[in-house]
Amino acid sequence: MARITTIAFDADDTLWQNEQFFRLTEQRFADLVAPYTDAPDLNGRLIEAVTRNLSFYGFGMKGFALSMVETALEVTDHKVPGTVIAEVLAAGRELLSYPIETLPHVDQALGRLQETHRLILVTKGDVFDQERKVAASGLAGYFAAIEIVSNKDHDTYRRVFDRHADGPERTVMVGNSVRSDILPALEAGAYAVYVPHDLTWSYEHAEEPVAQPRYARIEHLGELEAALTSFEKIN
Known part of the structure; x- marks a missing residue:
């Protein structure tokens, strides 16, 4: 790999x-x-x-x-x-009008990882609202590309990862939704890291693919580098 x-x-x-x-x-x-x-x-x-x-x-x-x-x-x-x-x-x-509050370890993790990897943002929702949140977050500068999509499925991930990365097989998707961030990214051929959030909408729940070697679960983004290291060991 x-x-x-x-x-x-x-x-x-x-x-x-x-x-x-x-x-x-x-x-x-x-x-x-x-x-x-x-x-x-x-x-x-x-x-x-x-x-x-x-x-x-x-x-x-x-x-x-x-x-x-x-x-x-x-x-x-x-x-x-x-x-x-x-x-x-x-x-x-x-x-x-609500303030954008970044989650723990976000700035530190993005700052370190941009030195070693290409970072991209893949978010779904209303374009106007998502653009507002990205701008207000102060995080846009970390990303080589930002994609706002209407839905997240395996075809979307393949298209985005072919356009902005070196294909799904060399990309890791990180997110809090098993249904939208994890399962379709794995189906597209990528790696996936699940970061649970206490208030994830019930629509986004699904069974974790715990037996999948290209899958990992972490508690916060401060643990992401360790998950990446574990993936590299299977390459």
């Missing part, structure tokens, strides 16, 4: 906090709508709508905001006041 030359990183909840702000917005939505419905588990109804609408709106805050409005109308039989809908939309817009 060829030596690993490129490390690709997911962004949200791998490099910086993201899901915690969606959780705050979910609770704000429930607080606003609850007085107008007896429907149980408003948060669950919202997540059902978000998941159902992924094929229409994609990932990101715009689809989330539209799903909040849709759910508010559904659970109240379209009786929710317009003023509440306005507040729901305002809560969605606030997702654009």
Whole structure:
């Protein structure tokens, strides 16, 4: 096997906090709508709508905001006041104003690894929102390329790794989603490192491929170099 030359990183909840702000917005939505419905588990109804609408709106805050409005109308039989809908939309817009908080060890790990590997960023979601977060993070300078994609599957990874790396077989994908960052990257022929986050959205959960030799799990990015060393030993 060829030596690993490129490390690709997911962004949200791998490099910086993201899901915690969606959780705050979910609770704000429930607080606003609850007085107008007896429907149980408003948060669950919202997540059902978000998941159902992924094929229409994609990932990101715009689809989330539209799903909040849709759910508010559904659970109240379209009786929710317009003023509440306005507040729901305002809560969605606030997702654009939360500060970008990088996770532990991120700057140190990227600083060391850019000396030895080509680094690229592969993130999915709304282009405007993802570009904003990348700029606000202060991390853009570490990356030789930044790709914002609508979805992450094996074809996407093959295309990105052929374009910006030396092919999947010489690339490691690092992320907090087994479903989006790990399994399709492995299927594309790359290595994959899973970095769990406490608040990863349930949609992104999947069984870890623990028997796969090109897979590793670490607790934080400070452990990434050790995982890379373990991969090099099987080359």
